[in-house]
Amino acid sequence: xxxxxxxxxxxxxxxxxxxxxxxxGVSMGVGFTIMMAGLMQGSQLDxxxxxxxxxxxxxxxxxxxxxxxxxxxxxxxxxxxxxxxxVGKRPGIKYPESAMSSLRSWIPGDVAPSAKTTAIxxxxxxxxxxxxxxxxxxxxxxxxxxTSQMREGKLDxxxxxxxxxxxxxxxxxxLGVKTGNTVLLIGGQGVQLNSTVAGLxxxxxxxxxxxxxxxxxxxxxxxxxxSGVVNQLRLRLNDPMSAxxxxxxxxAQTGYKSVSWQEANAxxxxxxxxxxxxxxxxxxxxxxxxxxxxYNIISTITHEKRQxxxxxxxxxxxxxxxxxIFIIEAAIIGVVxxxxxxxxxxxxxxxxxxxxxxxxxxxxxxxxxxxxxLTHYLIAGGISLVCxxxxxxxxARKATSVHxxxxxxxxx
Amino acid sequence: MTEIALQAxxxxxRIEGAVSHTLVNGIDLAVNKGEFVAITGPSGSGKSSLxxxxxxxxxxxxxxxxxxxxxxSKLSESDRADxxxxxxxxxxxxxFLLPEFTSLDNVLLPMRAAGTMAESEMRERGLALLGSxxxxxxxxxxxxxxxxxxxxxxxxxxxxxxxxxxxxADEPTGALDTASTEQVFSILRDIxxxxxxxxxxxxxxxxxxxxxxxxxxxxxxxxxITERGGGELVCEVAx
Ligand SMILES: Nc1ncnc2c1ncn2[C@@H]1O[C@H](COP(=O)(O)OP(=O)(O)O)[C@@H](O)[C@H]1O
Ligand SMILES: [Mg+2]
Numbered sequence: 001x002x003x004x005x006x007x008x009x010x011x012x013x014x015x016x017x018x019x020x021x022x023x024x025g026v027s028m029g030v031g032f033t034i035m036m037a038g039l040m041q042g043s044q045l046d047x048x049x050x051x052x053x054x055x056x057x058x059x060x061x062x063x064x065x066x067x068x069x070x071x072x073x074x075x076x077x078x079x080x081x082x083x084x085x086x087v088g089k090r091p092g093i094k095y096p097e098s099a100m101s102s103l104r105s106w107i108p109g110d111v112a113p114s115a116k117t118t119a120i121x122x123x124x125x126x127x128x129x130x131x132x133x134x135x136x137x138x139x140x141x142x143x144x145x146x147t148s149q150m151r152e153g154k155l156d157x158x159x160x161x162x163x164x165x166x167x168x169x170x171x172x173x174x175l176g177v178k179t180g181n182t183v184l185l186i187g188g189q190g191v192q193l194n195s196t197v198a199g200l201x202x203x204x205x206x207x208x209x210x211x212x213x214x215x216x217x218x219x220x221x222x223x224x225x226x227s228g229v230v231n232q233l234r235l236r237l238n239d240p241m242s243a244x245x246x247x248x249x250x251x252a253q254t255g256y257k258s259v260s261w262q263e264a265n266a267x268x269x270x271x272x273x274x275x276x277x278x279x280x281x282x283x284x285x286x287x288x289x290x291x292x293x294x295y296n297i298i299s300t301i302t303h304e305k306r307q308x309x310x311x312x313x314x315x316x317x318x319x320x321x322x323x324x325i326f327i328i329e330a331a332i333i334g335v336v337x338x339x340x341x342x343x344x345x346x347x348x349x350x351x352x353x354x355x356x357x358x359x360x361x362x363x364x365x366x367x368x369x370x371x372x373x374l375t376h377y378l379i380a381g382g383i384s385l386v387c388x389x390x391x392x393x394x395x396a397r398k399a400t401s402v403h404x405x406x407x408x409x410x411x412x
Numbered sequence: 413m414t415e416i417a418l419q420a421x422x423x424x425x426r427i428e429g430a431v432s433h434t435l436v437n438g439i440d441l442a443v444n445k446g447e448f449v450a451i452t453g454p455s456g457s458g459k460s461s462l463x464x465x466x467x468x469x470x471x472x473x474x475x476x477x478x479x480x481x482x483x484x485s486k487l488s489e490s491d492r493a494d495x496x497x498x499x500x501x502x503x504x505x506x507x508f509l510l511p512e513f514t515s516l517d518n519v520l521l522p523m524r525a526a527g528t529m530a531e532s533e534m535r536e537r538g539l540a541l542l543g544s545x546x547x548x549x550x551x552x553x554x555x556x557x558x559x560x561x562x563x564x565x566x567x568x569x570x571x572x573x574x575x576x577x578x579x580x581a582d583e584p585t586g587a588l589d590t591a592s593t594e595q596v597f598s599i600l601r602d603i604x605x606x607x608x609x610x611x612x613x614x615x616x617x618x619x620x621x622x623x624x625x626x627x628x629x630x631x632x633x634x635x636x637i638t639e640r641g642g643g644e645l646v647c648e649v650a651x
Contacts, residue, residue, distance in 0.1 A: 002524065003521065003524040003525060007510070010512040010513070011512070014512055307506075307508060308508075308510050308511075310508070311508035311510075312521075312525075313493070314469050314496065314502055315496065315497065315502065315521065315522050315525065315570070316493045316494060316495070316496035316497025316498070316500075316522065316525065316526075317493065317497070317525045318490050318493050318494075319489070319490070319493075321525070403470075404469060405464050405469055405470050408469075408504055408506075408508075409460065411504075411506045411508070
């Protein structure tokens with residue numbers, strides 16, 4: 001083994017330039033891969049964090065996931081009913097208080113009620129459709145980050161102003177209203193309500209900021225024309241990633257449609273998957289190409305060393321032992337290249353994290369989010385090492401499988 | 413009763429191809445331990461091919477090579493490599509030294525590959541071998557700093573490294589000047605006199621004359637065997 005390492009070392013150390021090119025190839029592949037992984041996962045996690053902070057982790061709605069089966073369907077298998085209006089069904093979750101206390105007893109998190117409806121906000125000739133959620137400020141703090149997202153005013157101010165509402169800064173800007181102004185809300189049943197802007201928030205998610213308005217439960221229920229109704233429970237979990245599982249359990253227990261944040265954002269998340277796939281493919285290709293220089297140098301060495309290979313085999317060295325010389329050469333190039341690639345990757349990530357970009361979602365300038373993960377380094381290094389070993393294996397196998405007699409005859 | 417170190421039994425080596433070609437065509441030969449055998453013959457008569465078979469570098473199409481009484485035709489490629497490593501030493505017309513290594517390291521190569529000795533023991537033996545071949549002061553030189561004769565002697569030292577039973581040499585002096593040729597001759601003679609078996613292919617009648625036995629090959633067959641001292645012994649070859 002010592003001998004083999006010795007020969008391998010001699011081969012690479014007498015070809016400084018080629019060896020350095022090989023190492024540089026590996027370094028760049030590994031470095032850029034780490035950078036891409038850090039940037040990609042960083043931006044993704046940043047986005048998810050915003051999403052998870054802003055949205056309820058699970059929303060329980062006062063509807064069933066499937067249309068209730070009709071008596072005729074239960075009676076006759078061949079009957080199919082469609083276009084049946086669900087008449088006479090009172091909206092809202094039944095006994096919301098007991099449902100909530102039952103949920104609180106087992107979910108790892110908290111739950112708050114809300115009354116959600118749609119309305120039109122009318123101000124100075126502008127009419128904009130919005131979602132109005134009536135909330136309970138004391139409980140809201142348990143389930144949302146709304147408190148920390150407040151830019152002006154506080155949640156408690158909802159009860160101080162007459163029919164107080166809190167709207168997103170983006171919407172306020174669009175309407176040209178300020179805290180303390182009055183706007184007119186028009187509900188689906190034609191109910192009209194003069195409301196005072198009690199505060200402004202900014203979640204960072206544009207579609208939320210431009211359309212989501214909060215009030216106390218009372219005004220929202222008035223807008224719906226249903227006093228006392230709670231048509232939505234919002235859950236916040238200690239572990240947002242468990243939302244899908246918990247949502248299924250909640251749905252099974254309550255019978256109400258329970259939507260996890262993942263389900264609500266399935267389109268976004270699936271676009272992430274596509275993005276992940278593309279980026280992973282690019283990174284894999286990068287690592288593969290970065291080992292081409294290694295392939296090149298090992299091919300050259302095995303070609304130049306045909307006679308040495310022949311004599312080592314004729315002296316009685318086993319073929320695999322001779323082959324291992326060249327694998328070790330690639331490993332030397334690979335390992336040194338990977339070490340420098342790690343340093344390069346770290347420096348690139350560090351450099352990017354100093355760069356600030358304008359984020360159109362939040363409308364602010366923020367540093368690029370980089371995710372530092374040991375896994376990135378290990379995976380990039382591991383794949384690179386395998387690529388190098390592969391790059392060496394094929395030329396080495398070809399060169400060492402030649403029968404020594406062929407070379408020896410040719411040389412003498 | 414003299415011990416037989418190397419024996420060939422009805423040895424045949426054929427190249428199968430579009431045109432089949434018989435390189436070695438039924439050779440029977442027994443070489444005693446410590447014997448010095450010279451193989452002569454016209455160019456292209458199959459001398460090298462025979463030597464590769466005797467040194468287990470190549471496998472016969474038919475027949476058997478026995479090394480110290482052990483048949484070898486059933487051995488796998490890697491088992492044959494093991495036998496070569498410990499029992500056969502090769503010297504070729506070209507020295508085939510590893511260019512990046514010193515003389516000493518080249519001589520150490522087979523010992524290191526065998527891995528049976530301690531490093532200090534190997535170095536001691538390597539230096540002793542180089543010394544005995546008059547290369548003591550060249551131990552730390554690379555091949556390109558040596559003359560042709562010196563390189564060939566390093567190659568002989570390498571062949572001797574693992575104390576093989578058999579040394580096979582294919583025209584070892586083919587590329588050397590007269591003085592170096594003479595040096596290499598006497599080294600090979602000494603090796604045989606010390607009990608190792610030497611089979612050498614040569615064009616040089618002077619070297620052949622110093623062998624214990626000369627085997628003349630024509631068209632892959634033994635045409636004539638000459639014993640030293642005991643006049644000419646013409647071998648009838650069945651055709
Ligand atoms: N692989 C091969 N294919 C075809 N012919 C070969 C091959 N190897 C050697 N020969 C031929 O076999 C003959 C014997 O070769 P060789 O044993 O090298 O002879 P010598 O060493 O006596 O000159 C030569 O004519 C050579 O050209
Ligand atoms: Mg020849």
